[in-house]
Amino acid sequence: MSFSPLIRQLIDALRTLPGVGQKTAQRMALQLLERDRSGGSRLALALTQAMDGVGHCRLCRTLTEDDLCPQCADVRRDDTLLCVVEGPMDVYAVEQTGYRGRYFVLKGHLSPLDGLGPEAIGIPQLMTRIAEQGTFAEVILATNPTVEGEATAHYIAQLLSNKGLIASRIAHGVPLGGELELVDGGTLAHSFSGRRPITL
Amino acid sequence: MSFSPLIRQLIDALRTLPGVGQKTAQRMALQLLERDRSGGSRLALALTQAMDGVGHCRLCRTLTEDDLCPQCADVRRDDTLLCVVEGPMDVYAVEQTGYRGRYFVLKGHLSPLDGLGPEAIGIPQLMTRIAEQGTFAEVILATNPTVEGEATAHYIAQLLSNKGLIASRIAHGVPLGGELELVDGGTLAHSFSGRRPITL
Structure with missing residues (x-):
């Protein structure tokens, strides 16, 4: 596994992104280099501008x-x-x-x-x-x-x-679209104590 | 949902990475801006150097x-x-x-x-x-x-x-650590036709 120094540096830098491990960083780096150099340059520019400019x-x-x-x-x-x-x-x-x-x-x-x-x-x-x-x-x-x-x-x-x-x-309770049997006891208890009369 | 222009530009640029959608790109952008500006700048530099330098x-x-x-x-x-x-x-x-x-x-x-x-x-x-x-x-x-x-x-x-x-x-066959009942028929057929005598 010997990447050339610039590629290794790019892979290491990509791993600072949340949720990106070694394998994903390799795939990202090689995909940018093989198929989307302009996208990579655009990302570099956007990063520089945002890191310097956003307060x-x-x-x-x-x-x-x-x-x-x-x-x-x-x-x-x-x-x-x-x-x-x-x-x-x-x-x-x-x-x-x-x-x-x-x-x-x-x-x-x-x-x-x-x-x-x-x-x-x-x-x-x-x-x-x-x-x-x-x-x-x-x-x-x-x-x-x-x-x-x-x-x-x-x-x-x-x-x-x-x-x-x-x-x-903000209210605690059962999330919409969920199923009661999958909701944890604490959340269900909150949804009972926070119950409201139905307005028709 | 109104991000400021530089942040929106960064989110769009992050979406060029393989496997990164809108939600992940938002999380990456805000995490870099909130917690790791130097990492973001390092990534920008690594991208620029790799996109320009790697052939x-x-x-x-x-x-x-x-x-x-x-x-x-x-x-x-x-x-x-x-x-x-x-x-x-x-x-x-x-x-x-x-x-x-x-x-x-x-x-x-x-x-x-x-x-x-x-x-x-x-x-x-x-x-x-x-x-x-x-x-x-x-x-x-x-x-x-x-x-x-x-x-x-x-x-x-x-x-x-x-x-x-x-x-x-290269040989086709059952991958190591897998279970036969989970292997597809085509692969299993290859592993049978490619069988080899056991050398003791």
Whole structure:
């Protein structure tokens, strides 16, 4: 297995991509070299421009190359609603729900074992953002439904509780299209305790 | 779902990689931007250098940035054996077997429906290579065990038959570690017709 140095360097670099191991990186490298050199050059240019150019939105801290991201720059959005998420990917997930309020992007979740406290994930900036904006009536805590995400949501909810703001948590329950017998007990318990009357 | 232009450009460029769809490309782009900017820049550099610098080996036509690939430049290899494969990836696969002869890399396989005849995949260059080298005693046809790969192997074998060279085909049979009941009938038939006496 002796690749020439430039090819070996490309394979190693491709392995930095999430979910790409040695075999996949080899296939990617050789496919680009054999069949799509222009695609490879285009990818190199896009990477350089993005790594150098993309920073964080001044208000919500999601990824963008502008001062404000498209969501924060849009004046038609609801300034009374703020949605707190763990990362930029979550913004795009929540956008699909039709939510049209504002966002704040944390740097992950609280994780004391990894030394990630409130400052590390940006909770002070979140409180400053809420205070400076002054128009938010409800803060939707859309951190992940994991132990750390729940803890982060509860921590923020406690900070918000004495500011007259509604802190809400996204509902846990059975996912659409699933089958009850395949849903874990914890989720099913949440879906029972969160049951709602049917409105006809 | 509104990504800023540079991020959208990066996501589109990542989709040129084999096996990467929209969702995976998004995850890759945001992960690089959030967690590994230096890795992203390193990948951009490696891509640029490889796309500009890597060409084909003068003798075997595999991918390399040098005049000769490591396999062709190695003087200790057996000059009586030539292994013909469909692409550069196959060279690295065959190397794992311990084979230490020479290689010739075709540009895929014969595919008349796609307009790929002997010239398109480099069979004339293969014959020139064999004639110029003059030392090969056996040509191992290691094209893929597909209909097109078999046809390509048979076509080359016919060309070689009146040159006093042995043209051999890699064996078809049951793969190691598999179970007989899961092997398809065609493969099992090959493994029966290719059976060999057990040497104790």
